[in-house]
Amino acid sequence: MKIHEFELRTIHLPLVRPFRTSFGTQTSRELLVVKVTDEDGNVGWAEDVAMSEPLYSPEYVAGNLDLIKRFLLPELFKRSEVRAEDVAEILAPYLGAPMAKAALETAILDAQLRGEKRSLSSYLGATKSKVECGVSVGISPTIDQLLEEVASYVDAGYRRIKLKIEPGWDIEPVRVVRETWPTIPLQVDANQAYSRGDGDHLAKLDPFDLLLIEQPLDEHDILGHAGLAKRVKTPICLDESIVSLRAAQDALALEATTIINIKPGRVGGYIESVRIHDLCLEKKIPVWCGGMLETGIGRAANLALAALPGFTLPGDTSASARYFKEDVTEPFVMNEGYLDVPQGFGIGVEPHIDFLDEITTYKEIITK
Ligand code: SMG
Numbered sequence: 001m002k003i004h005e006f007e008l009r010t011i012h013l014p015l016v017r018p019f020r021t022s023f024g025t026q027t028s029r030e031l032l033v034v035k036v037t038d039e040d041g042n043v044g045w046a047e048d049v050a051m052s053e054p055l056y057s058p059e060y061v062a063g064n065l066d067l068i069k070r071f072l073l074p075e076l077f078k079r080s081e082v083r084a085e086d087v088a089e090i091l092a093p094y095l096g097a098p099m100a101k102a103a104l105e106t107a108i109l110d111a112q113l114r115g116e117k118r119s120l121s122s123y124l125g126a127t128k129s130k131v132e133c134g135v136s137v138g139i140s141p142t143i144d145q146l147l148e149e150v151a152s153y154v155d156a157g158y159r160r161i162k163l164k165i166e167p168g169w170d171i172e173p174v175r176v177v178r179e180t181w182p183t184i185p186l187q188v189d190a191n192q193a194y195s196r197g198d199g200d201h202l203a204k205l206d207p208f209d210l211l212l213i214e215q216p217l218d219e220h221d222i223l224g225h226a227g228l229a230k231r232v233k234t235p236i237c238l239d240e241s242i243v244s245l246r247a248a249q250d251a252l253a254l255e256a257t258t259i260i261n262i263k264p265g266r267v268g269g270y271i272e273s274v275r276i277h278d279l280c281l282e283k284k285i286p287v288w289c290g291g292m293l294e295t296g297i298g299r300a301a302n303l304a305l306a307a308l309p310g311f312t313l314p315g316d317t318s319a320s321a322r323y324f325k326e327d328v329t330e331p332f333v334m335n336e337g338y339l340d341v342p343q344g345f346g347i348g349v350e351p352h353i354d355f356l357d358e359i360t361t362y363k364e365i366i367t368k
């Protein structure tokens with residue numbers, strides 16, 4: 001497609017409740033929204049899942065805004081035509097920043113598919129029309145508050161609960177939740193909060209029949225995860241460490257992970273996500289779709305991905321109401337623990353421009 005212009009905006013949305021992880025507490029979601037328009041008037045939307053601060057990954061909103069304006073857009077503007085399939089290679093000389101690159105690739109892909117009157121789910125190879133939903137539960141001030149929050153999600157129909165853990169908030173909350181819901185699919189996510197020496201401690205989670213322990217150690221410590229995987233019975237699932245197809249291949253070869261969390265922003269986009277999915281399907285490694293507190297824009301695309309056949313575990317693809325009082329698109333509403341995969345052209349949803357304008361804290365249009 002022939003790019004005409006990009007619109008970049010930062011938006012700010014309060015969360016319905018604070019979300020505490022081992023690396024910090026979030027009470028609102030700030031993120032970068034990208035809109036591309038081509039010379040035929042096709043429009044594409046995407047969100048950059050980077051957070052306000054570089055705590056989950058080195059990327060952050062203000063940094064990515066600068067990177068996109070200073071380097072990435074000028075590089076794309078050098079080409080007379082750009083296809084989504086070429087974006088990763090065009091931007092490869094600029095190191096890192098998979099979330100920024102994923103946002104640009106996805107916006108271009110959305111516009112391209114709308115031009116071809118094709119849905120993202122069909123483009124990616126989806127085989128399901130609805131996907132099973134899990135929910136990620138933050139670290140609570142008290143066990144009672146945790147039980148209350150989990151109960152509200154179980155009542156809402158969520159099919160899998162993920163508890164955020166950290167040293168001092170791990171064995172006991174898991175024990176109590178497991179006791180209260182003896183059969184609910186349950187998993188934990190440490191966001192790198194433990195060290196190699198914590199194997200014996202993490203093995204105390206083994207009696208609770210967890211689906212997996214997500215990213216217990218530092219993202220660069222693949223060998224540490226391989227060692228831990230031999231010490232604990234609960235499967236290890238890498239999140240932060242899986243930054244590309246190659247990283248997935250290496251982690252699997254080293255037996256550091258037996259389940260993989262795929263997050264398109266973390267791996268540079270949906271096209272790379274499908275490559276990781278295909279590898280895992282071939283190797284019979286279950287995958288599931290992670291979440292980055294997306295608005296409806298990013299959620300729509302994640303649901304298309306989660307509808308691929310290898311996504312056999314419920315993802316962090318929760319309903320809009322789990323995050324926001326009002327979403328930037330029509331809200332995603334859960335039905336018996338499932339969300340429908342959008343079937344319209346491109347990502348299949350339209351942002352509500354009036355609401356988007358209301359929550360926009362910065363906006364700039366950059367014409368080629
Ligand atoms: O989108 O429901 C969601 C959040 C899921 O726990 C979640 N994401 O490490 O998997 C993860 C975290 C990263 C974001 S925490 C602010």
Ligand code: MG
Pocket residue numbers: 189191214215239240261290
């Ligand atoms: Mg995680």
